[in-house]
Amino acid sequence: MAASTSAQWYRIPALKDNYIWMLENPSTGALAIIDPGETEAVMAALKAHDLTPTEIINTHHHADHTDGNAALRAAFDIPLMAPASEQARIADITTPVSHGDRVTIAGYDAHVIETPGHTTGHVAFHLPDIGGDHGIAFVGDTLFSMGCGRVFEGTMAEMWASLAALRDLPDETLICAGHEYSAANADYVASLNWSRAESHDRMAAIKSLRAEGEPTLPVMLGVEKKANPFLNCDAPDLIAAMNMPADSDPAEVFDALRTGKDQF
Numbered sequence: 001m002a003a004s005t006s007a008q009w010y011r012i013p014a015l016k017d018n019y020i021w022m023l024e025n026p027s028t029g030a031l032a033i034i035d036p037g038e039t040e041a042v043m044a045a046l047k048a049h050d051l052t053p054t055e056i057i058n059t060h061h062h063a064d065h066t067d068g069n070a071a072l073r074a075a076f077d078i079p080l081m082a083p084a085s086e087q088a089r090i091a092d093i094t095t096p097v098s099h100g101d102r103v104t105i106a107g108y109d110a111h112v113i114e115t116p117g118h119t120t121g122h123v124a125f126h127l128p129d130i131g132g133d134h135g136i137a138f139v140g141d142t143l144f145s146m147g148c149g150r151v152f153e154g155t156m157a158e159m160w161a162s163l164a165a166l167r168d169l170p171d172e173t174l175i176c177a178g179h180e181y182s183a184a185n186a187d188y189v190a191s192l193n194w195s196r197a198e199s200h201d202r203m204a205a206i207k208s209l210r211a212e213g214e215p216t217l218p219v220m221l222g223v224e225k226k227a228n229p230f231l232n233c234d235a236p237d238l239i240a241a242m243n244m245p246a247d248s249d250p251a252e253v254f255d256a257l258r259t260g261k262d263q264f
């Protein structure tokens with residue numbers, strides 16, 4: 001009888017609306033902490049689950065994703081994997097990574113996908129096989145449920161390309177994003193009068209989960225591919241809902257959609 005070696009994930013609510021993620025490899029005890037924006041919440045989770053971390057992973061330089069790096073590294077003497085292009089803004093990276101790199105996270109094979117837009121050096125990590133029937137992706141502040149990150153440093157076209165790259169991952173990919181923004185995102189999507197049934201289904205699910213005080217993440221990518229307008233900027237029904245010409249450049253549709261959210 002084969003023992004299950006499927007990865008175990010942990011979601012740690014932190015700061016105002018952040019999620020810090022952890023991924024454990026039960027067969028080796030390896031434990032990765034992804035985007036520790038603070039130390040205390042992580043220490044409490046480690047104690048509660050009797051876990052010892054073996055590595056820290058950062059998707060981008062923002063303080064609400066990195067402020068716990070130094071204290072956790074000092075406490076456990078563990079390496080830090082982060083974007084090579086952010087070495088000036090993230091201190092003491094031991095494993096700098098770039099687009100296309102194949103690395104291991106908690107002992108699982110992981111692919112590095114550059115996702116600029118929210119910040120210039122933002123990356124996502126896709127782990128296609130963590131045991132079980134789905135992969136997992138740590139996407140930081142690029143993709144949220146029913147939304148996407150604000151475009152602070154890159155261009156709208158870069159952010160659209162980043163989202164399109166994430167959309168290329170398999171439907172059976174569990175999306176672990178950096179913030180619980182789903183309810184506010186759903187309110188904006190509702191204002192678009194986009195008649196896509198799957199989008200309305202996801203909005204209803206988010207409303208119901210949040211009414212119970214439950215998290216809406218992680219979410220399967222296959223759900224977001226159909227429900228999230230930011231992943232549908234080349235879809236005729238969304239372009240029509242945006243009142244834009246049918247032959248619009250998807251990057252321009254994305255620009256209009258994102259700008260609308262910024263002003264919502």
Ligand SMILES: [Zn+2]
Nearest residue numbers: 060062118141
């Ligand atoms: Zn951020």
